[in-house]
Amino acid sequence: MAHFTRKALRGSGFGVAAAALLMGCSAPSQKAETPATQASAIAEPANDGSAKRLRVLTEAQYLNTLAHVFGPDVKTEPHFPPAQRYDGLLALGSARGGVGGAQLELYQKAAVVVAGLITNPERRGYLMPCKPADEKAADRACANQFLAYTGRLLSRGALTPTEIAGFTETASTSAASLKDFYAGLGIALEAMLVSPKILFVAERAEPDPKAPGQMRLDAVSLATRLSLFLWNAAPDDAVLKAAESGEILTPKGRARVVNMMLASPRIETGMRAFFDDMFAFDDFSTLAKDPKIYPAFTGVTAQDAREETLRTVIDHLITKNGDYRDLFTTRETFISPALAAMYKLPAPPNWTPYTFPEGAPRSGILTQISFLAVHSHPGRSSPTLRGKALREILLCQPVPSPPPNVDFSAVENPNSPIKTARERINIHQKNPACAGCHKIMDPMGLALENFDSVGRYRDTEKGEKIDASGTLDGKPFQDVVGLGKVLHDHPSLTSCLVKRAYSYSTGQPTKPSDKEKLEFINARFAASGYKLPDLLRTITLSNAFSRIIETPAPAKTASADVAGATAK
Amino acid sequence: MKHIKGAIALAAMALAAAAHAQTRGKEPVEDYVREPIPPGFQVIVAELEGPVFADAAGKTMYTWPLNAVRNGDLGERKNEPSCDDTHYKVNTGLQSPYPAGLELPEVATRPSCIDYWPPVYAPAEAKAVGSFTVVTRKDGKKQWAYEGYALYTSHLDEQPGDVRGGTKWWRKGGDGRETGVLRVPAGPPPAVPPQFDVNQIASGRLLVTAANDRSIYVYDKDTAAKSNCDTACLREWAPVLAPENVRPQGEWAIVESSPSVKQWTFRGKPIYTHLLDSIPHSREGSDVPGWHNVFTQKAPPAPKGWTVHGNREGDVLADAQGRTVYIYRCNDDAADQLACDHPTQPQVYRLAVCGKGDAVLCNKMFPYVIADKAAKSDTRIWSTIDIDPKTGRKVAAGAPGSLHVWAYRDRPVYTCARDKKPGDIECDSWGELFGMRNGFKAFWIRDDFGGYHG
Amino acid sequence: MHRAFFAAFLASTVLAGGAQADDGLKDRTIGYVLINKAYATWQTPDGKKECPQGFNHGPREQFKELFEGVTDKFAETQLAYEAEIAFPGTAPETRTFFREAQGPMAFGLNLDGKVGPNDFVSPEGEKGIDHQMYRVVGCTENYRGPDGSARHFIESYMQKFNYNRWLLELADVDSLANDDDVTVTISRGLDPLATDAAGQFASGGTQRVDTRRGREFIYTMKGRIVDGVLTTTPTDITFPESQQRGFPYQSVHAWRARLKLTPEGASGLMAGYMDVERWYHNLPQQWSTHHRSYGAEPMPSQYRAAVRLADGYPDASGKNTAISTAWEVRFAQALIMHPDEPKTVAGKGVKTDVAR
């Protein structure tokens, strides 16, 4: 079997094809790659772009937007139900899910809280552009001014005159009826905060003058897609202005806006959200360890473990503009006191940058407590869960659920004479119904066996020396550091990020016709040295990002991976 | 009206809402929210306490909100003034573990509550204005109240801007269980955006975040137009962000150093919190070169030559010789909770804890801080007064046998014979309830660990 | 003392995952942080043996004994009692009565190397135990285990108030089992105690040495380890002890510790001659008469007893100024960080807000 090279994938279609290959758990094949040239020389192929979709604003996007517009202290705790993970991303769930009655009630409740905060006497002076002539009566002009201004920021674009008139009318009638200008304004704001313009992102298309017969996102929809992708929040005034003036529709203007957005600290919020989603870190919200077995692992440890990885990712990819693949070999990280106790290091309060020394087994984010702890059982590690997660989350290779009628007793028996996970896992190999899939999950997982369920290092299990060697798709490694290196060079590692980033950015799963787009983005990504900001730039400046398929995308895609990447 | 030293009187109603950046000398003073106030009332920006309400004569107004003492509640409920002309004869016994019914000191001459705290009566036709309402006293008389709490003036205040009857500061350091139920000066809220609050400390009116009392800092390298806090800096300092659609006003503006990030500026400086501050209102960040805490107004300076010294807990004020300065605090245990910490009030409380009733021992253990005959103060917060050392009472200037001593808020300050070197606090928390109720507290400037500083 | 600065410390961590060797030593050092501390009080379950006259009366009871039927004037009662607390006398009590712990049995160490007539015998049979403080606090409910209020709260504030954080660091250690020459440093830490998932104090947490405001609490001494037990050479020390009201400290002459060491923790006794004046004034400085009533603790009577029982460090007049005292203590292993240098030196160069 051919070995991997570090070259860009062009024409391989690996990223797209991988999912299909793993369906039957046959070993993934690898194809030769052709060398890449200068990034800028790689031209985007003609492509059909993506469908325009109706997306529901996520809880984080809703709250981020409120905090941006009204201030970080305007907080509400709506407790929205979690989205469904789809094709590896929660973000895609919100492009499919709706807003049911129950959820709308929560939005309405949040709206009442927010409207109350904003119109209270302390705050309104700093948020209202005008003062009513009489606080006990309606003031149409003042209400109009506030609602139009605020509505534009909240709705990601100017409201129509009809809409503004509608909200102003609500504010005025209510103010008159309640004999209180601010109470009336609050009612209008409440209504605005549950209005479809805010809760739904409805993308609009228009004919592309440069490509007759083809459609593109209109300026405001483009600004919104950019902002939700890069900032996980609505666009701000500057981005909206670029949209309203049409600047964003010119290549130069779009580049300026993208560069500005990449230069804003909000990119960190946006990319945290993306990687939190891609890495399925929502699993942390239900993570618990058996306190009898792992007393040292506390709720704080779990919270900090998630933060450690996100901090590493942001620092490496954005602050340092590092190579994405190096995330899996880097020794640089950040530690907090709670994590330091797990790593057996000292650490002062807050977060401190730290580099694990050469020779330490901590190398790459896979060896951080986050991945190790999330993909384990409460009472012991699980090579299978870990292997499955790596395949699905990092390589975009979904693994099917176990077949029915499998006897787990040999694996699960706590009193078994079996000592190490490797021996236990070998049982899988004896059952042909299991062997196929476990073959692709277990070796990766076993490489992480030097870490227990809470991610602490161990040399032995029940007195038996742990053997962490194995192969990944044909490439041998001796230990977890070796696994990181093999993973670093695995073509699916980068193509998976590309696939996830692209589908996250458009809010829809990739489809067969995306093959060439993804290859193009992959190639550019490779040529840039796998730099995230370049990837984001490639995606957001591509036609693939703004081009709209005329007829909306087909309905249901293959459902094999709907269960998500983290089924246990 | 007498000459007003230090204080700024503002006829609040006449001022435009945009008025701000008042100064006293070169130092800015706290801007406040212009609330409607009853006719004849005014807002005075006091030297230490910032803006307070005062009557037409310039007398600062106080409230006495209900609070828990060790074994019960004292003070006033909203709309129910209880400070009256009763001459209480005995203690309440709410100061555990002591019993009730003990005859109060100097009972024959003990004043009534309203002798010390004259109610701010309202004319019969008075109507509620803004947060000011009119409440009815038990005797049927009308009295002004602020946010429901009846308003009083203090017999200790002599000039407009005096806030000698109570302070906003000591409320923070403890609660009724330690201090007894104290009077608090009433004033308009500071003109700060709702993300912020102002804490009264010895050094002045400290700007903090409203949500969790983190103190606010500014950075020498910043300008009004730019934050120069880089990536490494941002690991330790968090810019305080403003809303997207904010309306900057007064001393508050914004700076946009990075795209789409609006950071608050106050008086032309971008503001931050310090992520490494270990407790609320900690000021540890100001140890970092180039970083400073922010005050809406600073406290008037201590007498010339006085110093500040660090110790195991924080920083304390010391006299020119480096001797730690102490404040004496006292609140009695009668239902009307009259203070006993002023040199015109009974001295038996102080004498008990500073010298077992013996004035000579007292003066040896807790010497007054003697002021030079020529000593001058530019502020009424720090002043020189004359004390009869035999009685501890305030006497006329130059009275025979009297001592000319430094006073803080018109009360003498002391040093402690047990202190041997600068920073020592051997007499801190001396007396009943670790000095909160009847005893001595060091003059704390800063506290790094958190505790009951008074 | 080996001063491993943070950077150096981290750089030296080449062990697997930063894991320590099994003996818990890193660069021949190990750090500990205090998690339990209380007077070592020997008790029988009902107290009949050591307190045949019962337990002490507290402020409430003494108030009645002193004033009931005598006077009902505030100044002559409440203020007089508070004055007595601030300036306790040494003349024998007349209306009140203090109960000292009786008998020959006490926990503690032989501080003076002698077996004196007033010395105790330890429950293990060791003679010459010096622990006169036991007589002072042994029959006061506030100090009796397991949950005497003062005993509980002193310990609880020691645990939760960083002001009281107490570190013990061993350097130049060849083995935790035996080493006849190790360097022992005590200091104040700055960080909260680490806890585990069950809320128990755990080993492995980080502590930074307080060189900013805690330099007065840093002391270095020698020690030796025999069969896993560390004994330190007597040294005069002070340590912070506050219940977050005032900010006092204790001053102990010839302090020493005898601790069983493990990689996870250390436990045993510490003892020395506690300065009586400092000890006494700590009482009202960190807790009030109200709080002392929790466990019926009569402060002025305790003073008299302590002065009478003081057994060391006589002043010029020959009056003893210190009293032998023993505490039972428990430490958890901790990783200790030494900051490079204090950013500001206490006492000078401090920025002033008020004096300027």
Place this chain on the structure above:
Amino acid sequence: MTEFSRRRVLRGILNGGAVTVGLPYLNIFLNGNGNALADGTSIPVRFGTWFWALGMSKSVFVPKQTGANYELPEEINALRNVKKDINLLTNMTAYRDGAFFCHYTGWVIYRTGISPAVNNQAPSESIDTTVANQIGRTTRFKSLTATATGDVRSIISYENANTPTTPEFSPVQFYTRLFGPDFQDPNAPTFTPNPRIMMRKSALSGVMEQITDLNKVVGAEDKERLDQYFTGLRQLETQFERQLVKPEPRAACVAPKVFKEDAKPGNDSTLVQARHNMMTDLMVMAVACDQTRVFNMMLANPFSNTTKAGYDKPHHTCTHEEPADEALGYQPNASWFIRHSMESWAYFVEAFGKVKEGDSRLIDNVFIMANSDVSNARVHSLEEMPAFTAGRAGGRMKAGLHIDCKGAQASRLGFTGMKLMGLDLNNWGTKSNQASKEISEILA
């Protein structure tokens, strides 16, 4: 769908039928419980809390047995008449997570799932607010909070981190608020709608018009989703409408007689108990009259100043000063205060039990959680904490049990309550107090 068919659907579900019916989710799980008033109106499940101060004396509070057949130890003997309607949960842990405030941390963890970082500053809204935002929207009051302390500063609930809920502290004022001129007697012939609700409802119509606009730009598949949202808006509108029409008559609702005289002020335990009982009677009637579906009752402050006649120390001081009686093994007077508190708890539960609702009792249709600030007040311990539930949550919860929670998180109680109320949460709380498991033993 008529109420009748809804109930049939429900019965199907309860009998194990598949949930494939196009009923709005919330309506099934929040409002339907297979239980109905005589006129067919389904009975809502209500959420309540109760607070007592200063924990317990473990040796005479925690029963020796667990399960249904447990004997009431003497300190909780007052609960004998309500034993069948309550669950006793013992041995729960509130985790400090690095900060501890003696009488604050414990109860705040019960009510927010978070250990507060600053004394007397809540880390978030409290559980009653979260629940009320979900189920309290159709009633006149989203929630009601009352205290027996007679002191308006008694805080047991937070609307958000910075806003404590002001409690009702005077029975007369509470009566006036509930049954004064603004009271809409569900059994009265007349009704005045709330103008704010009218405005909210009319504002919604404006919002609905915006959908037309959106429908123009989305594809067919997305139209379905907009339709779903539109249905949601309609539901909201219906909720508002329901509040604007005269409420259904409630047989159990009988407005109490006018209170002329307020409860006597004072901290004597008999006075506190009297105030508690007056407030309870009003609260029960507020619930029976469907004026609120979320309620909090606070018997005493954590620093309780409640006194016992003839005993010189109020409750809080007593817990610290009183020596444990050697023969008894606990502090007799501290225990006396807890026994008195338990009498009030019994009164509270019984009061809900006395009101008939359809074929059931009001107590059957509530979930009430009761907790304290500490376990052993003398040392402020947060381990081995006791708590109660009362009611049957419309049949979703068992009652009559003593459960040894074996050190489980205290926050599990609130999490269980919220799940019972139909809140769709994965977890609740933060750090060590983050609960993601219900107390399964009490689920029916």
